Amino acid sequence: MTLLDLWLSRSIPMCLLLQSLVLMALCFPSASMCPKGCICQRDPHLHGLNVTCSQSRLKEIPPSLPVDTVLLRLDHNQIGAVPDQTFHGLRLLRELNLSYNAVETLGEAAFSGIEATLQVLDLSHNRITSVHKDAFARLKARVIVDDNPWHCDCALQQAISGMAHNHEAAARVLCRSSELLDQEGRPFMAVDTDLCNLAKRTTDYAMLVTMFGWFAMVISYVVYYVRQNQEDARRHLEYLKSLPSKPKKPDEADDISTVV
Numbered sequence: 001m002t003l004l005d006l007w008l009s010r011s012i013p014m015c016l017l018l019q020s021l022v023l024m025a026l027c028f029p030s031a032s033m034c035p036k037g038c039i040c041q042r043d044p045h046l047h048g049l050n051v052t053c054s055q056s057r058l059k060e061i062p063p064s065l066p067v068d069t070v071l072l073r074l075d076h077n078q079i080g081a082v083p084d085q086t087f088h089g090l091r092l093l094r095e096l097n098l099s100y101n102a103v104e105t106l107g108e109a110a111f112s113g114i115e116a117t118l119q120v121l122d123l124s125h126n127r128i129t130s131v132h133k134d135a136f137a138r139l140k141a142r143v144i145v146d147d148n149p150w151h152c153d154c155a156l157q158q159a160i161s162g163m164a165h166n167h168e169a170a171a172r173v174l175c176r177s178s179e180l181l182d183q184e185g186r187p188f189m190a191v192d193t194d195l196c197n198l199a200k201r202t203t204d205y206a207m208l209v210t211m212f213g214w215f216a217m218v219i220s221y222v223v224y225y226v227r228q229n230q231e232d233a234r235r236h237l238e239y240l241k242s243l244p245s246k247p248k249k250p251d252e253a254d255d256i257s258t259v260v
Helices: 003-027 154-161 167-171 195-242 250-259
Strands: 039-043 048-052 069-073 095-097 120-122 142-144 150-152 175-178
Touching (some): 150 154
Parallel strands (some): 069 095, 095 120, 120 142
16 A cells, blocks of 8 residues: 555545534534533524524523524523513524513513514513613514403503504404503504504693692692681780779879869
């Protein structure tokens, strides 16, 4: 065997090993990239990662998600909040599943940075009662919000109006509680009252009642003050009348008789 044959016999297996390592690196992300409790698999069709963190007993959204995540499943956990801009670096994210968690409210920038790419957002089966009026304003995704204990107020009405392309989602919002008592338990789309103007009228009425209360208190004080002064004056006058009259001096009586 020549030296060339010997070199080829050794270099070919090495090349195959390097190719295998490269393919593994491309197809299976390193453990340092994948959050703890999650499974990360590369999707050859979407050119990104499918990150599955379902049923992992998570209480918060993992802070170090791979930047090339295209599908993120966080369902069936105990996540209680969606901090502002928590998904900001995930510019390839297409689907986000946050169903079956304990989220109670959503801020203005909860989905900041993923508005342009996100196609599906599942928020069903949470504890969401209120959202910022601009929480869904720039989203183009299909939003699923079923089975949440919504409080129907002005902010929710503004948020729903910003979901013009999500009529299905808006129709599924049921009012667990409402600014209008007769709307409780009814679909939010059945509310034909401007809740923002209702809140303004309620505030104006409260201010009017407060001002009337202060005015009535001032009038009452003035009336009390006047009556009290009148009573004091009357008592003082009665006291003066009760005093004995001053007797005349003898020399004054003589002077009077002399003049006569």
